[in-house]
Amino acid sequence: AQSVTQLGSHVSVSEGALVLLRCNYSSSVPPYLFWYVQYPNQGLQLLLKYTSAATLVKGINGFEAEFKKSETSFHLTKPSAHMSDAAEYFCASKRGSNYKLTFGKGTLLTVNP
Amino acid sequence: DTGVSQDPRHKITKRGQNVTFRCDPISEHNRLYWYRQTLGQGPEFLTYFQNEAQLEKSRLLSDRFSAERPKGSFSTLEIQRTEQGDSAMYLCASSFLGQGAGETQYFGPGTRLLVL
Numbered sequence: 001a002q003s004v005t006q007l008g009s010h011v012s013v014s015e016g017a018l019v020l021l022r023c024n025y026s027s028s029v030p031p032y033l034f035w036y037v038q039y040p041n042q043g044l045q046l047l048l049k050y051t052s053a054a055t056l057v058k059g060i061n062g063f064e065a066e067f068k069k070s071e072t073s074f075h076l077t078k079p080s081a082h083m084s085d086a087a088e089y090f091c092a093s094k095r096g097s098n099y100k101l102t103f104g105k106g107t108l109l110t111v112n113p
Numbered sequence: 114d115t116g117v118s119q120d121p122r123h124k125i126t127k128r129g130q131n132v133t134f135r136c137d138p139i140s141e142h143n144r145l146y147w148y149r150q151t152l153g154q155g156p157e158f159l160t161y162f163q164n165e166a167q168l169e170k171s172r173l174l175s176d177r178f179s180a181e182r183p184k185g186s187f188s189t190l191e192i193q194r195t196e197q198g199d200s201a202m203y204l205c206a207s208s209f210l211g212q213g214a215g216e217t218q219y220f221g222p223g224t225r226l227l228v229l
Binding site: 004009032034036041042043044045046049050051052090092094099100101102103104105106 | 158
C-alpha cells in the first residue's frame with residue numbers, strides 16, 4: 001500500500017525566508033504526486049502536481065517542487081515566504097489509473113513578520 | 114467555472130440524529146469523491162462515483178453511511194444515527210475522466226459536522 005509522509009507537522013519561517021516543506025512517498029512504482037494548500041475553514045486548492053513529464057514542477061503562488069526518485073521525495077519550496085502563505089499544506093499521491101488520493105498528515109506553515 | 118460546492122457548510126447535530134450533505138461537482142466532471150478529514154489529519158478517502166455508479170467504498174464507510182449520485186450530477190452523503198466520532202470535515206471532490214492518469218481532483222469547501 002502506498003503512503004505519504006510529511007516531515008514536520010509545523011514549520012515556522014520569517015517573511016521573506018525560504019519555505020521548505022518535506023514530503024516522502026512510499027511506493028514500488030513512482031506515483032503521481034500532488035501538493036494542496038488548505039486555508040482555515042476552506043477546502044483544498046491544488047498548488048502543483050507531478051505526472052512524470054518533468055521532475056521540477058512549478059505551481060501557483062511561486063511554489064515549486066522537485067521529484068527525486070532516488071530519495072522518494074517531492075519537497076515543496078518557495079524562495080521567499082509571504083504572510084499570505086500561512087496555511088496547511090498537504091502532500092498526496094495517486095498510483096497509475098487508481099483514482100483515490102492518499103494524503104499525508106499535513107504541515108502547518110506559519111509566517112512571522 | 115463555479116467550482117465544487119457543498120451544502121451545508123456547517124452542521125451541528127445531536128448524537129443519534131441523521132444528517133445529509135450535498136455536493137455539486139464541476140458541471141462537466143464525471144468522477145466524484147467523498148473524503149473525511151479529522152483534526153490534525155489529512156483527508157481520508159470514503160467513496161467514489163463514476164457518473165452515477167458507486168465504484169468503491171472505503172472500510173471507513175460503515176453501514177450507517179450511504180452515498181448516492183442519482184443522475185450522475187450532484188451527490189448526497191447521509192449519516193444515520195450519528196456518533197460523536199463522526200465529527201469531522203466532509204470534503205467532496207470532482208475530476209474529469211479523460212484528463213489522464215494524473216487527473217486533478219478539485220475540492221469543495223467542505224461540510225464541518227459536529228455531533229454533540
